[in-house]
Amino acid sequence: MDAISKFVSDNESLFHSELCEMLRFKSISADPTCFDECVKMADWLVAHFLNMGIRAETFDVPGKHPVVFAQTPRILDAPTLLIYGHYDVQPVDTGTSEGEKTNGTADAEVSEKSWRTDPFEPVFKDGLLYARGASDDKGPVFAHIAAAKYWMQAESRPQINVKFFLEGDEEGGNEEVRQFVRDHTDLLSCDYLVLSDTAQFAPGQPSLSCGLRGLAAYELTIHGPNRDLHSGTFGGAVTNPCNALVNLLSALVDEDGRVLVPGFYDEVARLSPEEARQLQILPFDESSFYANLGVASGVGEKDFSVYERLRTRPTFDIHGISAGYQGEGSKTVIPSEASAKFSFRLVPHQSPEKITESLRARLASLLPPGVRMTLDVHSEAKGVAIDTSLPCMKAAARAVEYGFGRSPLFVREGGAVPIVTTFKEALTPNIMLLALSLQTDNIHGPNEHFTMADFYRGIKTAAKLWQELAALDLL
Amino acid sequence: MDAISKFVSDNESLFHSELCEMLRFKSISADPTCFDECVKMADWLVAHFLNMGIRAETFDVPGKHPVVFAQTPRILDAPTLLIYGHYDVQPVDTGTSEGEKTNGTADAEVSEKSWRTDPFEPVFKDGLLYARGASDDKGPVFAHIAAAKYWMQAESRPQINVKFFLEGDEEGGNEEVRQFVRDHTDLLSCDYLVLSDTAQFAPGQPSLSCGLRGLAAYELTIHGPNRDLHSGTFGGAVTNPCNALVNLLSALVDEDGRVLVPGFYDEVARLSPEEARQLQILPFDESSFYANLGVASGVGEKDFSVYERLRTRPTFDIHGISAGYQGEGSKTVIPSEASAKFSFRLVPHQSPEKITESLRARLASLLPPGVRMTLDVHSEAKGVAIDTSLPCMKAAARAVEYGFGRSPLFVREGGAVPIVTTFKEALTPNIMLLALSLQTDNIHGPNEHFTMADFYRGIKTAAKLWQELAALDLL
Numbered sequence: 005m006d007a008i009s010k011f012v013s014d015n016e017s018l019f020h021s022e023l024c025e026m027l028r029f030k031s032i033s034a035d036p037t038c039f040d041e042c043v044k045m046a047d048w049l050v051a052h053f054l055n056m057g058i059r060a061e062t063f064d065v066p067g068k069h070p071v072v073f074a075q076t077p078r079i080l081d082a083p084t085l086l087i088y089g090h091y092d093v094q095p096v097d098t099g100t101s102e103g104e105k106t107n108g109t110a111d112a113e114v115s116e117k118s119w120r121t122d123p124f125e126p127v128f129k130d131g132l133l134y135a136r137g138a139s140d141d142k143g144p145v146f147a148h149i150a151a152a153k154y155w156m157q158a159e160s161r162p163q164i165n166v167k168f169f170l171e172g173d174e175e176g177g178n179e180e181v182r183q184f185v186r187d188h189t190d191l192l193s194c195d196y197l198v199l200s201d202t203a204q205f206a207p208g209q210p211s212l213s214c215g216l217r218g219l220a221a222y223e224l225t226i227h228g229p230n231r232d233l234h235s236g237t238f239g240g241a242v243t244n245p246c247n248a249l250v251n252l253l254s255a256l257v258d259e260d261g262r263v264l265v266p267g268f269y270d271e272v273a274r275l276s277p278e279e280a281r282q283l284q285i286l287p288f289d290e291s292s293f294y295a296n297l298g299v300a301s302g303v304g305e306k307d308f309s310v311y312e313r314l315r316t317r318p319t320f321d322i323h324g325i326s327a328g329y330q331g332e333g334s335k336t337v338i339p340s341e342a343s344a345k346f347s348f349r350l351v352p353h354q355s356p357e358k359i360t361e362s363l364r365a366r367l368a369s370l371l372p373p374g375v376r377m378t379l380d381v382h383s384e385a386k387g388v389a390i391d392t393s394l395p396c397m398k399a400a401a402r403a404v405e406y407g408f409g410r411s412p413l414f415v416r417e418g419g420a421v422p423i424v425t426t427f428k429e430a431l432t433p434n435i436m437l438l439a440l441s442l443q444t445d446n447i448h449g450p451n452e453h454f455t456m457a458d459f460y461r462g463i464k465t466a467a468k469l470w471q472e473l474a475a476l477d478l479l
Numbered sequence: 480m481d482a483i484s485k486f487v488s489d490n491e492s493l494f495h496s497e498l499c500e501m502l503r504f505k506s507i508s509a510d511p512t513c514f515d516e517c518v519k520m521a522d523w524l525v526a527h528f529l530n531m532g533i534r535a536e537t538f539d540v541p542g543k544h545p546v547v548f549a550q551t552p553r554i555l556d557a558p559t560l561l562i563y564g565h566y567d568v569q570p571v572d573t574g575t576s577e578g579e580k581t582n583g584t585a586d587a588e589v590s591e592k593s594w595r596t597d598p599f600e601p602v603f604k605d606g607l608l609y610a611r612g613a614s615d616d617k618g619p620v621f622a623h624i625a626a627a628k629y630w631m632q633a634e635s636r637p638q639i640n641v642k643f644f645l646e647g648d649e650e651g652g653n654e655e656v657r658q659f660v661r662d663h664t665d666l667l668s669c670d671y672l673v674l675s676d677t678a679q680f681a682p683g684q685p686s687l688s689c690g691l692r693g694l695a696a697y698e699l700t701i702h703g704p705n706r707d708l709h710s711g712t713f714g715g716a717v718t719n720p721c722n723a724l725v726n727l728l729s730a731l732v733d734e735d736g737r738v739l740v741p742g743f744y745d746e747v748a749r750l751s752p753e754e755a756r757q758l759q760i761l762p763f764d765e766s767s768f769y770a771n772l773g774v775a776s777g778v779g780e781k782d783f784s785v786y787e788r789l790r791t792r793p794t795f796d797i798h799g800i801s802a803g804y805q806g807e808g809s810k811t812v813i814p815s816e817a818s819a820k821f822s823f824r825l826v827p828h829q830s831p832e833k834i835t836e837s838l839r840a841r842l843a844s845l846l847p848p849g850v851r852m853t854l855d856v857h858s859e860a861k862g863v864a865i866d867t868s869l870p871c872m873k874a875a876a877r878a879v880e881y882g883f884g885r886s887p888l889f890v891r892e893g894g895a896v897p898i899v900t901t902f903k904e905a906l907t908p909n910i911m912l913l914a915l916s917l918q919t920d921n922i923h924g925p926n927e928h929f930t931m932a933d934f935y936r937g938i939k940t941a942a943k944l945w946q947e948l949a950a951l952d953l954l
Contacts, residue, residue, distance in 0.1 A: 034808030095806055117706060117815055176808045203712065217711060221809050230773030231592055232924040235796040236692060236894025237678065239824050240736065240788035241768075243778040246797035246819075247732065254729035257722065259847065261715065293716075294849075298705030302849040303718040313715035321710040322721035323812050324803030329820060331570055333509035333651045334696050334857040336822055337798050337923055340592055344721075345804060347811055349714050372734065374769075374777040382809040419711025448812055449707040 008406075008467045011158045012150070012460055019463065020133075020456065022052075023146045024126045026091075027135040033069060033092035034176040042069040042172045045091045049170060050074070052149065056156045060168075063188075068180045069172030073191065076152070076166045084165040085473055086194035086431065088423070089145030089201065090174035093137035094448045096123045119450040132453040139445035143454035144200035145170060147440055147462035154467045163474035167194060174201075174423070177221075177383050182426040189430055196396050196473055197427050200462065202417050202439040205286065207455075210408045210465075212400055213437035215416035216424055217318070218350030218387035220359050223380040224252065224367065225343035232328075233338040243374030245342040246327045252377075253344060255370050256363075257320045261303050261313075263348065265362050268318070271353040275316060283312060286413065296444070315416040319349040347383070349420065356384035385422030390435055399472035400436040407465025412439075438465065483881075483942045486633045487935055490625070494938065495608075495931065497527075498621045499601045501566075502610040508544060508567035509651040517544040517647045520566045524645060525549070527624065531631045535643075538663075543655045544647030548666065551627070551641040559640040560948055561669035561906065563898070564620030564676065565649035568612035569923045571598045594925040607928040614920035618929035619675035620645060622915055622937035629942045638949035642669060649676075649898070652696075652858050657901040664905055671871050671948050672902055675937065677892050677914040680761065682930075685883045685940075687875055688912035689754075690891035691899055692793070693825030693862035695834050698855040699727065699842065700818035707803075708813040718849030720817040721802045727852075728819060730845050731838075732795045736778050736788075738823065740837050743793070746828040750791060754891075758787060761888065771919070790891040794824040822858070824895065831859035860897030865910055874947035875911040882940025887914075913940065 005013070012019075029045035032038040046062045046069065053060035053074040060074035069092065096119065121127045123136035133143070148168070155162035169192055171181045185192060205211040228245035229238075257263055275283065288311040294301055304313040313319075327342030329335035350356060364379055371377055391397070392414045404412040417437065427435055440462040446452050480488070487494075504520035507513040521537045521544065528535035528549040535549035544567065571594065596602045598611035608618070623643070630637035644667055646656045660667060680686040703720035704713075732738055750758065763786040769776055779788040788794075802817030804810035825831060839854055846852055866872070867889045879887040892912065902910055915937040921927050 034806065034810065036807065095804070095810060097804070097806065175810075219711075219811070221811065223809070228774065231921065233772070234894065234923045235794070235798065235822065236694075236824060236892070237918055237922075238772075238789070239796045239893065240792050240794040241777045241779045241785045242772060243774070243776075244796050246800060246821075247728075247736075247778075247795070250725040250728040250797065250800075250819075251732075251734070253722075253725040257726075259726070261722075297708070297713075297717060299703065299718070299849045301718075302716045303722075303847045304716045310716045314713070317715050319710070319715040320722070321714045321719050321811070321813055322725065322803065323710065323810055324805045324814065325721060325725075325800040325817065326805040328797065328799030329570070329572070330799045330801040331509065331572065332511065334698070334820060334822075335509065335570060335650075335798055335923065336694070336696065336796070338796055339799065342800065344725075345809060347710065347809075349711060372778045374774045417711070418714065419709065443712055446706065447712075448709040448810065 007158060008154060008464055011154045012463045016460055019150045023133070023143060023459070026142050026146055027126045027137055028124055030124050031092045031172060032095050033173045034095055039069070042092060046070045046072050046172060049091060053168070056153055058152060058156065063184070065180050065184050071172070071181060071184060072168065072170040074168040076162055079165055082164050083195040083473060084167060084193065085470065086167045086169055086192060086197045087148045088169050088197060088199040088427070089148065090141050090171050091145065092172040092175050094140070094175050096136050117450065128456070131456055133456055134451055134453045136452055138452055138454035139441040140447035140452065141174070141201045143459055144440040144462060147200065147459055148466045150463040151466035151470065155470060162470050164470050166470060167192065178423060182423050185423065185426050186430050192431055194432055196434045196436065197432055198436045198438055198469060199421070200438045200440045201421050202419065202437050203441045203443045203445070204439045205413045205415050207442055208410070209413060210404050210410060211413040211415045211439045212397060212404065213417045213439065214390050214392045214414045215352060216388040216437070217418055217420050218354060218356060218385045219347055219383050219420035219422060220350060220356040221347035221383035223343060223345050223382060224249070225341060225378045227341045227376045227378065228374065229338065229340055232340050235336045235338050238338055242338055243372050244338045245375055246339055248372050248375050249327065249342040249344055252367055252370055253322060253346065260306050261319065262305055263318065263320050265359060265366055267362050268359060271355060272318060272351055273353060282414070286311065286415065314418045316351060318351050318354060320346065322346040349418065350387045352387040352389040354387060356386060360384060383422060385420050386425045388424050388428060390437070394434055395476055396434045396436055396473060399476050400438060400469060403465045403469040403472050404438065406468040407461045482633060483629060483939055486629045487938045491935055494625045498608070498618060498934070501617050501621055502601045502612055503599055505599050506567050506647060507570050508648045509570055514544070517567060521545045521547050521647060524566060528643065531628055533627060533631065538659070540655050540659050543653070546647065546656060546659060547643065547645040549643040551637055554640055557639050558670040558948060559642060559668065560945065561642045561644055561667060561672045562623045563644050563672060563674040563902070564623065565616050565646050566620065567647040567650050569615070569650050571611050592925065603931070606931055608931055609926055609928045611927055613927055613929035614916040615922035615927065616649070616676045618934055619915040619937060622675065622934055623941045625938040626941035626945065630945060637945050639945050641945060642667065653898060657898050660898065660901050661905050667906055669907055671909045671911065672907055673911040673913055673944060674896070675913045675915045676896050677894065677912050678916045678918040678920070679914045680888045680890050682917055683885070684888060685879050685885060686888040686890045686914045687872060687879065688892045688914065689865050689867045689889045690827060691863040691912070692893055692895050693829060693831060693860045693900070694822055694858050694895035694897060695825060695831040696822035696858035698818060698820050698857060699724070700816060700853045702816045702851045702853065703849065704813065704815055707815050710811045710813050713813055717813055718847050719813045720850055721814055723847050723850050724802065724817040724819055727842055727845055728797060728821065735781050736794065737780055738793065738795050740834060740841055742837050743834060746830060747793060747826055748828060757889070761786065761890065789893045791826060793826050793829060795821065797821040824893065825862050827862040827864040829862060831861060835859060858897060860895050861900045863899050863903060865912070869909055870951055871909045871911055871948060874951050875913060875944060878940045878944040878947050879913065881943040882936045
């Protein structure tokens with residue numbers, strides 16, 4: 005066993021308990037009451053870096069949570085790797101009433117609708133560590149931090165300059181953090197950038213990303229009468245904001261899930277023959293994909309395979325609707341207003357700004373008389389394409405092979421990491437998206453978990469990556 | 480001043496304080512935690528009748544709140560009047576977050592979105608009594624109870640047999656109470672029936688109803704994947720229950736509010752020339768109707784006036800939608816399920832059962848792959864037409880002229896009182912809907928209130944009605 009593997013193996017229980025410490029912080033960025041917990045999380049990270057002999061500090065981001073910046077001892081004439089991650093997590097609720105759903109039964113399907121344990125008290129069971137943020141993104145982030153411990157402790161210093169940039173607003177819209185990046189290109193300057201905020205292709209099949217979907221996320225509110233009304237007295241002559249909302253939303257998409265916003269598909273290119281060929285050979289089983297979700301099939305664009313729809317096509321999804329009476333029994337009210345959160349997933353080359361403009365015009369043209377609308381933009385991020393022939397991608401592939409014992413697949417991601425667009429524009433095109441999580445980790449949902457074997461493999465991969473990248477420039 | 484007017488005038492403050500006692504009971508039928516308050520409300524009513532020398536008791540209704548039955552001392556060869564009302568009230572929430580809506584401002588429009596005072600601690604201000612249930616239906620119910628005091632105390636006994644039948648489930652679906660009526664036709668047998676659960680045509684313009692809309696109310700739930708999913712990882716290939724819900728709901732109605740359920744309009748008759756003529760002469764001002772609601776206009780069937788739409792046409796309104804993430808900020812989730820409460824207002828001759836069947840078939844035919852649906856029926860009530868030439872209607876008109884100093888208009892109601900259908904089928908066609916409330920009382924909304932001058936006019940009218948109906952049979 006070589007030095008890296010031995011070190012990781014010897015320190016598994018330490019890394020496990022340090023990760024648990026990190027998971028106990030309730031750093032929900034979308035929840036204003038968790039602001040202090042986010043600050044404490046950032047301070048904990050700074051202290052952790054300082055303990056390893058790595059210079060670290062926080063920077064305030066106006067209106068947002070602090071970012072953590074850390075930097076290993078400076079080596080002249082060595083390249084610089086920036087490691088990015090986020091310490092904030094998703095809210096814990098599932099959008100459904102736990103009491104209604106669990107209903108005294110205990111079957112797997114139903115229990116997946118709610119947390120079985122405290123989301124902020126990690127529980128290790130059957131090789132999995134359960135906690136909010138375990139997989140997205142504290143576990144993967146800590147794999148890179150643990151790699152730093154190898155280099156600082158076992159090797160006394162790395163052969164490469166390494167910077168850490170960890171933010172606390174990835175889950176809730178981080179435009180201000182992206183502006184911080186644009187405003188601090190000296191501080192963050194780098195030759196390579198790595199992040200682990202994506203999922204492996206399959207268990208035991210690690211992957212590196214060659215593309216990310218973008219995101220355009222909104223909240224639409226329909227404002228109607230100046231108070232809630234009795235539908236018996238007023239129904240038939242008053243525009244009901246709920247009715248208007250469902251009509252507007254349903255006019256955004258056809259029955260196959262094709263988006264009806266004018267110009268939406270204009271910038272979407274067909275896949276290159278090479279990429280189409282790669283997609284064909286990826287071992288993706290549609291029936292087990294659906295079986296895992298407890299459904300027989302799903303709606304989607306007719307001319308594309310399920311895997312193509314998930315990774316290479318834009319989408320429209322409603323995330324939540326809040327309107328009128330939601331209590332027990334029935335209440336025949338015309339609510340004063342109604343709102344919905346929804347988003348488009350975008351693919352490379354689509355412009356979120358143009359889509360927002362076209363969306364706004366379409367909604368306005370369809371808005372019935374008697375109501376007003378407000379459209380808030382929560383997020384606008386372009387999709388990203390990454391060149392798999394870059395030397396750093398080959399270095400990352402070697403690191404993965406070392407850590408996982410298997411070559412990575414190059415895949416497109418379905419999710420968005422909006423800040424990657426900013427990194428590409430402001431810092432470097434040499435961006436490696438190194439997947440450590442699994443798609444089945446239930447990120448954003450209840451009972452999020454992380455496979456601890458992958459955590460340790462991830463630490464080895466991350467540590468090896470520093471060496472591989474340092475060697476690159478020497479070639 | 481004659482005896483009735485003098486008695487009411489002398490006892491105004493007593494009646495005011497007794498009504499306040501009644502309003503303090505939190506008898507929300509839709510809220511299971513209020514069950515005991517409903518029982519206490521029923522017991523208070525029984526005690527109140529007993530105090531007046533009127534025999535009274537409660538009857539249990541399986542799975543529902545007790546009904547109150549009371550009966551004045553029996554007179555042979557005199558007709559019987561049944562007085563119906565409900566002691567339960569609507570929930571108090573408005574379906575919107577109070578914190579968000581009031582937002583520190585104090586203008587009238589915004590403040591109408593939330594309660595300014597405790598809904599269960601009546602507040603008298605500028606002639607109005609504010610409390611949940613003040614207008615719907617405790618105030619009007621208590622006007623009839625106060626009339627009983629006149630006859631039992633000032634006249635020592637009425638010249639007519641009077642029964643009270645007061646239920647506690649009108650707001651939440653009272654099929655069991657309607658079954659109780661069918662099962663107790665001997666107990667409830669009557670020659671005439673009066674209820675006050677409708678609104679006057681306008682302030683100072685009392686009215687009697689010649690029609691009621693019916694109601695078919697539902698809750699539709701779309702069940703999708705077995706857990707909430709990340710829209711980046713799964714979007715594009717999974718049927719999103721939110722998307723499916725808005726598509727189904729929007730397919731139930733066209734842009735003019737015309738319902739798209741097959742057969743929906745089959746039983747809807749055009750108005751008779753006489754009724755159409757009556758509608759023309761009713762003094763209804765469309766622009767002030769909309770101005771009062773803070774909107775410029777409203778969606779509705781093109782070939783009908785606003786007033787016709789409100790009173791003579793069926794409708795479709797969504798009352799609440801509950802789905803996915805509704806918290807602060809953004810969460811890009813595909814929720815596991817989504818549900819909506821909605822209803823059709825029906826006009827006389829439409830069959831709610833046939834409509835439910837056709838609705839279910841239409842929804843099933845439109846349901847996309849990858850989701851299941853549940854359609855719960857919350858209410859099914861036919862509309863009712865009442866003959867204005869009935870002798871009791873003329874008697875009621877005289878009583879209104881006595882109490883209000885003005886003849887009533889005969890109008891159709893927009894709202895449903897489902898139990899009236901049952902009364903007509905099981906007890907008597909001689910049903911008088913005597914309006915005491917106003918359309919502007921904000922029933923079912925925040926700051927519900929009742930005009931106390933109408934309360935006292937209503938007591939006089941109710942007391943006079945007993946005399947007018949007793950005289951009828953003597954003719």
